[in-house]
Amino acid sequence: MERLPGFRDFYPEPLPHQDVWSADARQHIFDKWRGTARRYGFREYDGPPLEPLELFTTKSGEEIVGQLYNFVDKGERAVSLRPEMTPTLARMVAAHERNYKKPIKWFALPQLFRYERQQKGRLREHFQFNADIIGETDPAADAELIALLIDTLRSFGLASEDFVIRLSSRNAWHDFFKHGGGDMAHEYAFYQIVDKLEREATEHSDEKLRALGFSLEAVDAFIEKGAPTIELQSILDNLAARGLRDFVKIDYRVIRGLAYYTGVVFEAFDRKGEFRAIAGGGRYDNLVKLISGGKVNLPALGFGMGDVVLLEILKARGLLPQFDASVDVFVLIEDENLRAPSLKLIQDLRTAGFVVEYSLTPAKSDKQFKRAQELKAAFTAKLESESYVRIRNLKSRDEVVAGVSDVANHLLIKTNPQ
């Protein structure tokens, strides 16, 4: 049985085949995501992976609707696997916002599903770090969120030479469109043309722009000028005060594909432009109101960072650590008469917090020792009698004999020599 295209198997390292993914690398990424979000005071939430289809069809825009993994369930409900987290978050916040002080700062690490054409950096399932701030209109919130995005990437060892946040605003484009005499009914169609400028042939973009009363020349000139709006300038100043100015640049080519964005939008890219977007986000001040049917009105902003492109970049830059299953102690049971007290020793050491391995069934002593070496155990411990244990440091080869109740202390000293 083969797995479905665009889905992944995650194996512990060392990986058996180049076609599988590393469960250790995934855990490494999750740890950094959680660690940075918590340092910024964000709290973790989660929602269901399966939602009513309607949650996504009206709010996200055609780009995502075309990629939905939807079906009718056994109860005749039209449902969809979640392609993104934001509508779920808006629903959850609207339901219980009174219980939380504003601004609400929440993060999640959902697995998301999009029926996309499988290509480099794009699969049919991915994990996404979502961080969102709800209930604050001031650009200080946008700056805080972008600082979190920068620090998350920095926590992996990436520097300002490696990535850049391209910062833009739909407000700037809104003014451009309005002052250029655009018909407001076609504003989102105009945004979609801008969103595809980098991916589509210029003649094609020009033709589509002309149909809306604009020219590619005028659009290019506006992008080229890149004059920051007041809100964008305030974000740039805020980031400069933190020493993070080098990580951002104004780039009006970014406008974002999703329909619900309202103001500042941004995307993170590798500097060389070799990879697809690492992350994207922005303000969506109307979504909570839309999803709650007008009951709750809260401004919001956030970003999503996928694990797929991030992992490609970390691999390319050699920034993934060596993943060893670190075993602290391998307990050797050479005399089967001592299995019961050995199990007691193993239990005590695990309770004390050590990673302990041993042979589940009787095995020759050289076989057990070989296994300890394969597992890169720091120590072996062997009961010599009911009350004494021989401890061996496998690196230095030092050996000591300690009382059974003293083993944990001895290992602590040895594993933390400072």
Ligand code: HAM
């Ligand atoms: P998005 O731009 O659709 O935004 O996705 C964010 C990131 O998720 C992308 O930059 C990319 O790294 C990753 N990603 C998206 N689709 C795939 C895929 N098929 N395979 C692998 N990686 C993928 C959103 O989803 C917004 N809901 C983010 C957001 C949160 N906006 C406000 N709050």
